[in-house]
Amino acid sequence: MMRVAGVIGGLLLWVVSLGGGVFLGWSERSPVFGSLAHNIIFNEPPEKAFAADMAGSRDYLNVLILGCDEDRYYAGRGHKNPGAVLRHASRSDMMLVARIDFGKKRITGISIPRDLAWTVPGYKQQKINAFHNIGYNEGGPERGKELAKEAAEGVLGLSIDKVVVLNFEAFKQMVDMLGGVEVFVPRNMNYDDNAGDLHIHLKKGRQVLSGYNAMCYVRYRHGDSDFKRQDRQKELMMALKDKALHKWASAPELINKSMELMGNAFNSDQMASLMLFGKAVGADNIKMDMVPVVEVPGSTFLELDTEKLSEKLKELHMKEPGAYSVSSRS
Numbered sequence: 648m649m650r651v652a653g654v655i656g657g658l659l660l661w662v663v664s665l666g667g668g669v670f671l672g673w674s675e676r677s678p679v680f681g682s683l684a685h686n687i688i689f690n691e692p693p694e695k696a697f698a699a700d701m702a703g704s705r706d707y708l709n710v711l712i713l714g715c716d717e718d719r720y721y722a723g724r725g726h727k728n729p730g731a732v733l734r735h736a737s738r739s740d741m742m743l744v745a746r747i748d749f750g751k752k753r754i755t756g757i758s759i760p761r762d763l764a765w766t767v768p769g770y771k772q773q774k775i776n777a778f779h780n781i782g783y784n785e786g787g788p789e790r791g792k793e794l795a796k797e798a799a800e801g802v803l804g805l806s807i808d809k810v811v812v813l814n815f816e817a818f819k820q821m822v823d824m825l826g827g828v829e830v831f832v833p834r835n836m837n838y839d840d841n842a843g844d845l846h847i848h849l850k851k852g853r854q855v856l857s858g859y860n861a862m863c864y865v866r867y868r869h870g871d872s873d874f875k876r877q878d879r880q881k882e883l884m885m886a887l888k889d890k891a892l893h894k895w896a897s898a899p900e901l902i903n904k905s906m907e908l909m910g911n912a913f914n915s916d917q918m919a920s921l922m923l924f925g926k927a928v929g930a931d932n933i934k935m936d937m938v939p940v941v942e943v944p945g946s947t948f949l950e951l952d953t954e955k956l957s958e959k960l961k962e963l964h965m966k967e968p969g970a971y972s973v974s975s976r977s
Contacts, residue, residue: 676899679906682919693920694749700808706750709806709965711799713779713792714741714813714866740776740866743935744799744807746965749924753932755963758877759802760940764948767798774948775802788812802938802951803960805967809912815866817907819858824897824904825890827855830883836867856883877937934963 685691694701697708745756761776770781775798782794792810800807822828836849847863849856856864865880891901906918913921939955960966 677902678915679902679918679922680899682916683922686916686919686923691920692749693924696914696916696920697749697808702806702808707746707748709808710745710747711792711796711807711810712741712743712745712813713795713810714815715779741813742775742795742799744803744805744965746963747921747924748964751932751964752924752928753964754925754928755933755965756935757803757959757963757965758935758937759799760938760949762947762949763802763938763940764943764950765798765802767794767801775799803956803965805960805965811912812910814908814910815862817904819862821901821904821908822856822858822861822887824901825887825894827857828861828883828886828890829853829855830861830864830879830886832864833879836863838867838869877935936963 686693694706694708701708740761742759742761743756744759745754747754759775761774763775764772765775765778766772767778770778773781778798779791779795781791783791785794792812796807796810831853832849832851835851836847838847839845845863845866847867849860849863849867861883865876865883867879868876894901902918906913906915936959939952939959940949941952943950957966
C-alpha cells in the first residue's frame with residue numbers, strides 16, 4: 648500500500664506550479680503545507696523528521712503497513728442493547744513492510760501473504776494475519792500492532808520502526824472527495840460478509856467506483872490470488888493519483904484525509920518529509936514484491952520458502968547486515 652505514498656507524493660506537484668498566495672492559503676487549511684514551506688526554505692533533509700524512529704545511525708525507515716478487515720460480534724437476545732456491536736475483531740487483511748531509504752533515495756517493499764503459517768513465541772501456530780487480532784483482544788490497538796510487528800519481524804529477519812494501520816473509512820471518504828475513481832473491473836465480483844458488514848457486488852467492465860465500491864474492489868480476494876489483488880490495488884492507486892492531480896483546489900483536505908488514511912501514524916512534519924522525499928525518488932527506485940511461499944498440501948496454510956526469501960530481500964536491498972536470521976517457519 649505504499650502506492651498510497653505515490654498519490655501523496657504526486658500532490659506535491661501542485662505546490663510547485665502554484666503561486667505563493669495560494670500556498671499560504673493552503674497552509675491555513677492543512678498544517679502539512681506549513682511544514683512543507685519550512686522544509687523547502689531551510690532545506691531540511693527528509694530523514695530529520697524520523698530521527699526518533701530510526702534505530703541507531705540508520706538513514707532508512709522500515710514501516711509495517713496493515714490493512715485490517717473487520718469481524719463484528721453482536722449482542723444477542725437478553726442483552727440490554729440487542730444487536731449492538733460488542734467487539735470488533737481485526738485481522739490483518741494485508742501486511743506490507745516498506746523500506747524508505749533516505750540515503751539511497753529508494754523505496755522498496757515486500758508483502759506477506761495473509762495465509763502464511765507462523766508462530767510467535769508464547770502463541771500457537773496461526774495464519775499470520777491473526778496476530779493483529781489476537782493482540783488487539785489482549786490489550787487494544789497498540790498491543791495488536793505490537794504482536795503483528797513481532798510476527799513480521801520474525802518472518803523477514805529485520806527490525807520494524809513504525810506500524811501503520813490503514814483506515815478504510817478514510818480511504819472511502821478520500822475517493823468520494825475526488826468524485827469517485829474510474830477503473831476496469833476484470834470480472835464480476837460478488838461476496839457478502841455479514842459479520843464484517845462487507846457486501847461486494849461489482850459488474851465486469853469500465854466504470855467509476857464510489858468510495859465504498861473502491862474499497863470493495865481492492866479488498867476482494869475470493870477466487871483471486873494475492874498477486875492479482877496487488878495488480879488491482881496498483882491500478883486503482885494510479886487512477887487515484889491521476890484524479891487527484893486534477894483536483895488541485897482540494898489539496899489541503901486531501902492531504903489531511905491521507906493522514907487519516909494512514910491512521911495518523913505520521914505527524915505533519917513527517918508527512919511533509921515523505922512528500923518531498925517521494926518527489927525525489929525516481930520510478931526505477933521503487934520496487935515491490937511478495938514473500939516467497941509454498942502451498943501446504945491438504946491445507947489452506949502457506950509455508951515460507953526461506954532460501955528464496957533471503958535472495959528476494961537482497962534484490963530489494965532490505966537485507967540488514969548483522970540482523971537476526973529467519974527464526975521460524977511453523
